[in-house]
Amino acid sequence: MTKNTPSLTHLQLIEAESIHMIREVAAQFEKPVIMFSGGKDSITMLHLCRKAFWPAPVPFPLLHIDTGHNFPETLAFRDNLVEEFGLKLIVGSVQASIDKGTAVEETGKDASRIRLQTVSLLEALEAHGFDCALGGARRDEEKARAKERFFSHRDEFGQWHPRHQRPELWRMYNGRRNVGEHFRAFPLSNWTEMDIWQYIYKEEIAIPSLYFAHDRECVVRNGIILSNSEHLPPVADETPQVMQVRFRTIGDMTCTGAVASDADTLEKIIDEVATTRTTERGARADDRRSETSLEDRKREGYF
Amino acid sequence: MYHEPTSLLRFTTAGSVDDGKSTLIGRLLYDSKSIFEDQINAVEAASTKRGKEQIDLSLLTDGLKAEREQGITIDVAYRYFATPNRKFIIADTPGHAEYTRNMVTGSSTADVALVLCDVRHGMVEQSKRHLYIASLLGIEHIIICVNKMDLVGFDQAQYDAVVQEFSEYAAKLPNQSSGLQYVPISALEGDNVVHASDHTPWYDGQTLMQLLENLEVTHHQGHQQLRFPVQGTVRVDTAQHPDYRAYTGQIAGGTLRVGDAVEILPAGRTSTVTSIETMTGTLETAVAPQSVSVRLADDIDLPRGEMIVRQGDTPTVGQELKLRLCWLSETPLNPGRKYVLQHTSNATRCVIKDIEVVLDINTLEADPEKKTFATNDLGRIVVKTMKPIVYDPYEKNRVTGSVILIDEATHVTVAGGMIV
Ligand SMILES: Nc1nc2c(ncn2[C@@H]2O[C@H](COP(=O)(O)OP(=O)(O)O)[C@@H](O)[C@H]2O)c(=O)[nH]1
Numbered sequence: 249m250t251k252n253t254p255s256l257t258h259l260q261l262i263e264a265e266s267i268h269m270i271r272e273v274a275a276q277f278e279k280p281v282i283m284f285s286g287g288k289d290s291i292t293m294l295h296l297c298r299k300a301f302w303p304a305p306v307p308f309p310l311l312h313i314d315t316g317h318n319f320p321e322t323l324a325f326r327d328n329l330v331e332e333f334g335l336k337l338i339v340g341s342v343q344a345s346i347d348k349g350t351a352v353e354e355t356g357k358d359a360s361r362i363r364l365q366t367v368s369l370l371e372a373l374e375a376h377g378f379d380c381a382l383g384g385a386r387r388d389e390e391k392a393r394a395k396e397r398f399f400s401h402r403d404e405f406g407q408w409h410p411r412h413q414r415p416e417l418w419r420m421y422n423g424r425r426n427v428g429e430h431f432r433a434f435p436l437s438n439w440t441e442m443d444i445w446q447y448i449y450k451e452e453i454a455i456p457s458l459y460f461a462h463d464r465e466c467v468v469r470n471g472i473i474l475s476n477s478e479h480l481p482p483v484a485d486e487t488p489q490v491m492q493v494r495f496r497t498i499g500d501m502t503c504t505g506a507v508a509s510d511a512d513t514l515e516k517i518i519d520e521v522a523t524t525r526t527t528e529r530g531a532r533a534d535d536r537r538s539e540t541s542l543e544d545r546k547r548e549g550y551f
Numbered sequence: 552m553y554h555e556p557t558s559l560l561r562f563t564t565a566g567s568v569d570d571g572k573s574t575l576i577g578r579l580l581y582d583s584k585s586i587f588e589d590q591i592n593a594v595e596a597a598s599t600k601r602g603k604e605q606i607d608l609s610l611l612t613d614g615l616k617a618e619r620e621q622g623i624t625i626d627v628a629y630r631y632f633a634t635p636n637r638k639f640i641i642a643d644t645p646g647h648a649e650y651t652r653n654m655v656t657g658s659s660t661a662d663v664a665l666v667l668c669d670v671r672h673g674m675v676e677q678s679k680r681h682l683y684i685a686s687l688l689g690i691e692h693i694i695i696c697v698n699k700m701d702l703v704g705f706d707q708a709q710y711d712a713v714v715q716e717f718s719e720y721a722a723k724l725p726n727q728s729s730g731l732q733y734v735p736i737s738a739l740e741g742d743n744v745v746h747a748s749d750h751t752p753w754y755d756g757q758t759l760m761q762l763l764e765n766l767e768v769t770h771h772q773g774h775q776q777l778r779f780p781v782q783g784t785v786r787v788d789t790a791q792h793p794d795y796r797a798y799t800g801q802i803a804g805g806t807l808r809v810g811d812a813v814e815i816l817p818a819g820r821t822s823t824v825t826s827i828e829t830m831t832g833t834l835e836t837a838v839a840p841q842s843v844s845v846r847l848a849d850d851i852d853l854p855r856g857e858m859i860v861r862q863g864d865t866p867t868v869g870q871e872l873k874l875r876l877c878w879l880s881e882t883p884l885n886p887g888r889k890y891v892l893q894h895t896s897n898a899t900r901c902v903i904k905d906i907e908v909v910l911d912i913n914t915l916e917a918d919p920e921k922k923t924f925a926t927n928d929l930g931r932i933v934v935k936t937m938k939p940i941v942y943d944p945y946e947k948n949r950v951t952g953s954v955i956l957i958d959e960a961t962h963v964t965v966a967g968g969m970i971v
Contacts, residue, residue: 303789
């Protein structure tokens with residue numbers, strides 16, 4: 249290496265990798281869509297998509313699967329973003345799938361609409377004929393994600409076959425497919441939670457207020473702090489209490505756990521993440537159902 | 552405030568089953584405090600379920616359900632950890648012979664390969680294959696982790712014997728520029744992994760973690776000749792950006808500068824770089840592997856797959872390529888079949904003109920009996936492409952020197968190739 253070669257930071261390197269991959273999606277697919285949850289990862293992915301095509305607009309619409317149990321803050325943020333960047337938004341509704349009878353509501357105190365999202369997601373992908381769905385999943389999130397490809401092939405039923413994945417070499421992505429099949433593409437594969445926060449800080453990316461410490465009425469169930477709302481099935485002998493919390497991930501209100509925190513700025517959040525001793529998804533009731541619950545959902549076609 | 556690590560190191564791990572690879576990765580993560588409490592709790596629970604008394608660190612890196620049931624790792628899994636100086640991406644590849652393809656996959660982007668061996672067994676056939684593939688894929692640094700030193704009482708003589716065996720074999724590797732280093736470790740007990748061991752006073756080298764933190768890597772490729780494969784074109788015509796046209800891509804080698812006199816291949820046109828742009832600002836120079844947009848002085852129609860290079864520094868343009876090949880598919884190579892050759896952002900049909908040699912997977916010598924490639928076979932072929940390809944030899948540039956072959960009928964990636 250010659251001395252005058254400027255060296256790139258790890259954030260610059262993974263940013264370059266992601267932008268390259270997003271441009272490959274645009275080149276190799278006819279109708280890609282961004283799976284947008286309103287969380288920091290999909291917001292970061294959207295930012296990278298803007299960078300990939302600037303000054304042209306992002307050539308993909310956003311697809312949001314609304315469980316009907318979203319945080320109001322998420323929806324307001326989503327709508328602002330769509331407005332600000334002139335994006336196209338498609339909403340797939342779990343309630344609509346339930347009403348049609350293609351999804352069946354779970355019951356009981358741990359009932360959640362997480363698995364039902366898969367039904368609405370696959371229905372929306374098919375209805376619009378999307379051939380590639382960009383997701384903000386990261387390999388560091390969960391062990392089932394650790395083996396995911398950048399370009400991940402799905403069969404005509406939207407299913408993932410972890411044992412028959414296409415090898416992915418160097419920086420070449422193979423998005424060839426048969427009619428009816430689609431791909432998932434994960435540009436943030438190599439990012440960690442810390443990378444995302446550092447990047448949000450460095451690029452000054454706006455994120456929903458839920459990520460910053462605030463006062464909220466909560467209940468504590470099985471050690472998980474849940475936001476009290478009309479969507480949360482009540483449990484006898486449980487008294488909601490106001491706590492100072494923030495969210496490390498944002499999903500469905502019924503199962504996304506908050507953490508007690510006073511981190512009300514990005515700097516404080518980064519410090520907190522640097523010293524935290526639990527994983528992000530550890531606070532998600534949906535992943536705690538069994539040791540392999542995310543993997544089972546992923547095979548079915550979950551995000 | 553926490554400040555970001557400044558560099559990135561990608562490494563791959565390989566070893567035969569039971570050499571202790573999973574334990575080693577678990578140990579690296581555990582001792583560098585990269586494991587979260589809930590992960591430790593989950594692994595403790597799983598260890599107890601399996602009747603183990605101690606926490607089994609190898610379970611930290613065990614993946615999918617099917618693999619759990621079989622007790623083996625079957626696919627490349629990626630792990631992440633960071634120290635204050637560096638972020639690490641581990642491509643954890645299984646050691647089974649039938650999964651050579653995973654090792655090739657994991658090695659294709661790695662800067663460093665860790666090859667494990669059990670000190671009691673020394674260098675086995677598998678180790679040779681791992682070394683060979685790491686070298687073939689052009690990995691800069693190979694670290695031989697001589698593991699289970701605790702089982703031989705940290706005996707220097709046995710360690711030296713293993714080092715001797717590896718050094719002799721190293722002389723036969725396809726790529727002599729890979730540097731080999733050795734560390735005596737116990738993954739189980741942690742000796743020389745993150746913390747220096749008291750049991751090896753005779754070893755004055757660095758611990759594995761120190762090596763990983765300090766190795767110099769040149770993955771920025773900035774020292775190479777300028778290579779910019781065009782991925783696409785951005786065109787807009789707005790008040791703010793009237794009649795705007797830029798070419799997008801990730802620099803595959805060298806440094807791009809405003810004012811550069813460039814040539815476009817295979818089209819053969821010339822022009823000058825007028826600006827290098829990103830959404831967050833224009834740049835005077837950009838270096839591999841940055842993703843940027845390039846504007847040229849001339850309005851040229853540049854389709855995806857063209858390559859922008861500096862005048863006078865041109866790569867080869869041709870339609871006949873000699874490839875070192877790794878066959879990845881379960882279906883053998885069929886010379887009568889049509890394959891698509893993908894090279895950077897370019898794709899073209901190709902035909903197999905000649906199967907020059909297929910190696911015996913164990914001896915890594917030519918096997919005259921083998922007439923074609925089956926799963927995990929390595930060898931050399933010649934292909935003829937329908938469109939011209941703009942390339943460099945793999946040993947000069949891993950991006951412009953590599954290709955994949957895709958079966959036109961099944962769309963599956965069947966092989967990886969390195970241009971000779
Ligand atoms: N004594 C000893 N045992 C080890 C060491 N490293 C791994 N093992 C054991 O060797 C066996 C295989 O280890 P594992 O990490 O699962 O091997 P892998 O198949 O290469 O991933 C396990 O029983 C480990 O506890 C070591 O350094 N010393």
